[in-house]
Amino acid sequence: MLRGSYEHCGALARTLGTLDRHGPGKLAWVDPYGDTLFNEQEAEFARQEIDALTLRCTDEHQMAALHDLATLLEECAATPGSYLWFIGD
Template sequence: MAGMGIEIELYAERPNRRSRPLRGSYRNGEELALVLSRLPYGEGRLGRVNPYGDTALNEQDAGAALAELDALAALARTPGQREAVEDLGRMLAECAATPGSWVLFVGD
């Protein structure tokens, strides 16, 4: 999985080719991909993030994913991985608190 990364972007509405993100997280993509890869595939919202494509979560899904964050944080083994999980938590919390918003995971 070396070299692979997952970036995260927050959108005010469902992302499409013309939308621009409100903000994004691009620094910890490789670390985030490594931590997410340790989750059982298909389990919960975060276990469904596609490392090779895009995965979008609406504000309800983002709220549900917040409940999975402690389990994800327990899988972080380095300071960079912990930082990636914390950044994801901020993005999910902002999305969950903003009606109509979406978080987009952009896989390699």
């Protein structure tokens, strides 16, 4: 494991919970109760969703969670053979 992020769980779940689970994006696939794994290609695709998702933020905690997520997605996308693992509840 190269890096972990644990401080934004609730805020990230609230933000991602606003997404349509049947929509075209990757971030809607993140399961708050189960585990979700993105490879570097999926991370690159999901990274492109961050800007639009910031418009749905209602507080600074959600913005901080998205900023941290964007960093993780960028690092994963830039590292061949890497994965970003979301660990659910």
